[in-house]
Amino acid sequence: MKNLTTRRTIRQYSNKEVNEELLNRLMTEASRTQTMGNLQLYSVVVTRSEEMKQRLAPAHFNQPMVTQAPVVLTILADFNRTSAWARCRNAEPGYDNFLSFFNASIDALLYTQTLCNLMDEEGLGYCYLGTTVYQPQQIIDILELPQLTFPVATLTVGWPAEEPPLSDRLPLESFIHHETYTDYLAKDIDTYYTAKEHLPENQHFVAINHKETLAQVFTDIRYTRKDNEAMSKGLIEALTRQGFIGCTSSRVP
Numbered sequence: 001m002k003n004l005t006t007r008r009t010i011r012q013y014s015n016k017e018v019n020e021e022l023l024n025r026l027m028t029e030a031s032r033t034q035t036m037g038n039l040q041l042y043s044v045v046v047t048r049s050e051e052m053k054q055r056l057a058p059a060h061f062n063q064p065m066v067t068q069a070p071v072v073l074t075i076l077a078d079f080n081r082t083s084a085w086a087r088c089r090n091a092e093p094g095y096d097n098f099l100s101f102f103n104a105s106i107d108a109l110l111y112t113q114t115l116c117n118l119m120d121e122e123g124l125g126y127c128y129l130g131t132t133v134y135q136p137q138q139i140i141d142i143l144e145l146p147q148l149t150f151p152v153a154t155l156t157v158g159w160p161a162e163e164p165p166l167s168d169r170l171p172l173e174s175f176i177h178h179e180t181y182t183d184y185l186a187k188d189i190d191t192y193y194t195a196k197e198h199l200p201e202n203q204h205f206v207a208i209n210h211k212e213t214l215a216q217v218f219t220d221i222r223y224t225r226k227d228n229e230a231m232s233k234g235l236i237e238a239l240t241r242q243g244f245i246g247c248t249s250s251r252v253p
Contacts, residue, residue: 079104
């Protein structure tokens with residue numbers, strides 16, 4: 001049995017099938033996680049077909065594990081189901097707003113993390129794809145998502161065909177604040193980040209990208225202002241089309 005101290009991101013999978021009964025059991029158990037108002041504001045789209053994985057891949061910048069993994073799970077923030085329930089029970093929902101998206105996203109991510117922990121215990125491998133919110137409209141169109149649903153996380157899932165090294169993590173004192181938030185001085189940054197910056201793999205990362213520091217790799221290449229602003233615009237546009245922002249929702253005037 002694995003635990004979080006040995007958790008690895010798995011990007012290469014064996015040909016062994018991920019049994020539907022096993023996956024359904026884990027997804028059921030994960031539903032015991034915390035949820036706002038006991039509403040379970042999430043849904044999961046399970047993708048197994050090669051055709052659908054091929055269609056989803058461009059939305060994740062064609063990362064190979066999307067098509068190679070036996071299963072791809074897209075976890076949605078979902079207020080559509082709750083709204084339908086309300087209308088069917090003579091109640092008028094008011095969830096076409098940003099707060100509702102935020103609440104449903106938190107629910108969906110709590111569910112995602114719990115599911116990851118359960119898959120670890122079973123020996124399943126997975127990769128969490130942060131690309132889900134970069135080009136959400138592509139995923140929305142491919143999965144035919146109705147208003148008041150939104151993709152917030154994707155997991156590629158399979159039996160591991162690799163055992164990569166553990167990723168580095170910052171020390172506890174770098175992110176724990178007592179009573180109030182204490183801002184970081186330059187000496188604190190030195191204390192918390194020097195070990196990370198001196199890891200051979202990170203020094204290699206800096207060298208091959210022709211940068212002076214690891215921070216520059218992130219600000220100038222991996223997560224640039226230009227890309228962040230462009231993807232933020234797409235995110236807001238998709239949230240508007242899905243009815244969480246603005247006046248394009250299906251609400252009756």
